[in-house]
Amino acid sequence: MASVFSFQAVSDGIVMNFRSGSSFGSIKKAVSLHAAEAADFFTGVNLYLNLSGLELSYNQLEELMEIVKNYNQVNKIYFTARKIEKEEKSNKNSEAVIINRTLRSGQRVKHQANVVIVGDVNPGAEVIAGGDIIVFGRLRGVVHAGAGGSKDSQVAALKLNPTQLRIASLIARSPDDSDNSKLQAERAYIENDQIMVEKI
Amino acid sequence: MAGKTIVITSGKGGVGKTTSSANIGTALAMQGNRVCLIDADIGLRNLDVVMGLENRIVYDIVDVVENNCRLEQAMIRDKRYDGLYLLPAAQTRDKTSVTPFQMKELVGDLKEEMEMDYVIVDSPAGIEQGFKNAIAGADRAIIVTTPEISAVRDADRIIGLLEAEGLRDPEVIINRIRADMVDRGDMMGIEDMIEILAIDLIGIVPEDEGIVVSTNKGEPIALNDKAKAGEAYRNIARRIMGEDLPMMKLEKDNFITRFKKLVGLS
Numbered sequence: 296m297a298s299v300f301s302f303q304a305v306s307d308g309i310v311m312n313f314r315s316g317s318s319f320g321s322i323k324k325a326v327s328l329h330a331a332e333a334a335d336f337f338t339g340v341n342l343y344l345n346l347s348g349l350e351l352s353y354n355q356l357e358e359l360m361e362i363v364k365n366y367n368q369v370n371k372i373y374f375t376a377r378k379i380e381k382e383e384k385s386n387k388n389s390e391a392v393i394i395n396r397t398l399r400s401g402q403r404v405k406h407q408a409n410v411v412i413v414g415d416v417n418p419g420a421e422v423i424a425g426g427d428i429i430v431f432g433r434l435r436g437v438v439h440a441g442a443g444g445s446k447d448s449q450v451a452a453l454k455l456n457p458t459q460l461r462i463a464s465l466i467a468r469s470p471d472d473s474d475n476s477k478l479q480a481e482r483a484y485i486e487n488d489q490i491m492v493e494k495i
Numbered sequence: 496m497a498g499k500t501i502v503i504t505s506g507k508g509g510v511g512k513t514t515s516s517a518n519i520g521t522a523l524a525m526q527g528n529r530v531c532l533i534d535a536d537i538g539l540r541n542l543d544v545v546m547g548l549e550n551r552i553v554y555d556i557v558d559v560v561e562n563n564c565r566l567e568q569a570m571i572r573d574k575r576y577d578g579l580y581l582l583p584a585a586q587t588r589d590k591t592s593v594t595p596f597q598m599k600e601l602v603g604d605l606k607e608e609m610e611m612d613y614v615i616v617d618s619p620a621g622i623e624q625g626f627k628n629a630i631a632g633a634d635r636a637i638i639v640t641t642p643e644i645s646a647v648r649d650a651d652r653i654i655g656l657l658e659a660e661g662l663r664d665p666e667v668i669i670n671r672i673r674a675d676m677v678d679r680g681d682m683m684g685i686e687d688m689i690e691i692l693a694i695d696l697i698g699i700v701p702e703d704e705g706i707v708v709s710t711n712k713g714e715p716i717a718l719n720d721k722a723k724a725g726e727a728y729r730n731i732a733r734r735i736m737g738e739d740l741p742m743m744k745l746e747k748d749n750f751i752t753r754f755k756k757l758v759g760l761s
Contacts, residue, residue: 397693399655400648417651417691435691 299325304407306390308341308370315348319355323362330365338368343375391426398422398436407443418458424448433478437461451482455492465490498529498606500614501735502633502662506649508620510641511670514706515728516617517545518717519637522732524579525717528612531570531580531605535629536619537592540584546573547713548581557585560597566604575718580611590624595631602632613735622656630657636665637697637735642672642683647691654694666697668731673702674745698731699742700724 299317303310313322342363351359356374363372391409400419404410409426420436422428425443427450434452439461441448446463460467460483467483467490483492503516513536520532534542537557543549554569559582573579582605585592605611618629630636636657640650650667657665669685676682689696703724709716716725717732723743730740 399658400652402655415691415693419648419652 305343306392306406306408308343308373309337310343310345310375312345313349317349319351322349323358326359327362327365330362334365334367337366339370341371341373342366342369343373345375347375397432400436405442416452416457427451446485449482449484451480451495453480454478455481455483460490462490498611498613499635500602500606500616500633501635501637502616502618502630503637503639504618504626504629504653504657505620505639505646506622506653507640507646510639510646511668511700511706512620512639513541513545513617514710514715515637515639515668515670515700516542516615517715518725518728519732519735520579520613520615521546521573521576521715522717522729523613523615523735524573524576525729526732526736527578528736529578529610530613530615531582531609531611533582533602533605533614533616534584535593535598535616535625537584537625538586538589539619540586542617543571543581543583544713545710546581546715548573548583549713552583555583555585556601557588557592559601560593566601566609570609580609590619590628593628595627598628598631600632622652626656630660630662633662636662638665638667638692638694639670640667640688640692641670642677642688644683647683647688651692654692664694666695667692668698668700669696670700671702672699672745677745696742697734698727699745700727700731701743701745 299321300311300313303312344363391411392406394404394410394412395414397414398404398412398416398420400417403421405423407425410422410424411429412422413431415432416422416430416434416436416438418435422436423439423442426441426445427448428438428440430452432452433454434457436457437459438450438457440450441463444463448462450460450462456469458468462483462485465485465488480495481492482495483490503512503519505512516532520530524530532542532546533556534540543552548571551571554564556569558564559566559569570580570582573581602614605614616629616633619625638650638653640646654665669688672685673682677684685696685699701723703716703722705716705719705722706724709719716722717728719725727743730743734740
């Protein structure tokens with residue numbers, strides 16, 4: 296089943312890539328099986344069906360639509376034939392999701408690219424990003440930049456005082472005596488396999 | 496004027512939700528409002544004890560939603576104020592006995608048919624079903640917290656959950672604060688807590704031994720003219736009604752103030 300289609304996350308949804316040259320029968324079988332097993336898989340996302348390399352008749356398209364509808368609460372379904380993979384790689388560094396509010400205890404943001412938060416990250420909140428994490432506010436929760444292993448990632452905040460700060464596979468925490476008062480923008484990055492913090 | 500439903504919640508237990516509910520309800524009734532207190536802590540009811548109305552309970556909230564009785568049969572009229580009622584929780588059932596939908600209908604009936612100006616819902620601790628029931632019909636939320644990191648953390652979590660449920664702009668009561676400890680740096684100050692929570696402060700209640708006494712006697716401290724905590728709750732009620740009152744100055748319990756009290760200067 297895995298060989299017929301694969302998933303890929305993009306900034307505004309999830310792409311279902313079908314292997315070029317797959318027969319419609321095998322696609323139908325694989326998708327309906329997945330829809331039955333993982334009905335809630337796509338809750339609240341936009342779903343892109345990447346049909347590049349496939350030749351489907353209108354009826355087959357309609358049939359595929361019917362099966363895809365079995366996924367619960369998909370926002371919108373798009374058909375696309377663009378080569379998403381290539382675009383992804385070229386602009387992965389510039390892509391960012393912007394969160395325009397304070398993250399409170401128990402709230403969690405996870406994104407494969409960069410994350411920008413305009414607001415505070417309170418203790419008990421978590422931010423996980425494939426790329427950089429920038430906080431325009433006080434960072435007091437747990438952050439993990441470069442969660443996919445990218446050691447070039449960095450974390451910056453107007454007040455860098457995280458419960459725990461992770462970049463790629465390294466972990467650091469704020470010193471116990473860190474003074475809590477003034478705002479001083481800082482950034483954390485990896486140098487010589489160590490997390491370094493500097494004022495900016 | 497349509498009534499307002501206010502949920503009193505906190506996440507953490509033991510910070511004073513029930514005491515605050517009883518006192519805010521009483522203080523609102525003292526101002527001439529029609530008020531109904533709802534104890535949403537099914538299975539661990541307390542509000543009736545704090546109000547001193549325990550021995551008058553015949554029917555409870557679960558009886559109402561299961562149609563074993565009419566709403567007005569379960570509402571206990573307060574022994575001090577005519578406009579103050581209590582809808583008690585069931586003690587022998589659990590939180591799943593009521594659904595958020597039923598709760599919404601119930602507070603709707605209290606506001607419309609019973610013409611309540613304020614419905615105060617005393618939420619249980621935690622973030623599970625009981626909490627979800629308590630906030631279901633609420634128009635407004637007041638979060639009670641104490642100057643402890645764990646309580647503030649839980650309050651922060653609750654604010655997030657309330658926002659997710661569409662209850663925006665909750666307000667916070669900081670309970671059990673001790674000015675002398677704050678001054679020594681042994682207790683979180685009000686500014687530190689507001690900085691983390693980033694919501695409006697609706698009142699501060701100083702630590703007061705009188706609360707223990709009044710709770711045990713079943714007489715809310717808001718009835719006591721002399722108690723600082725009582726004054727704090729009466730102020731909170733007036734702020735709920737829309738008055739703009741300055742926050743209470745925290746009095747330090749040192750030698751001079753004790754001496755002043757002794758000679759009747761303050």
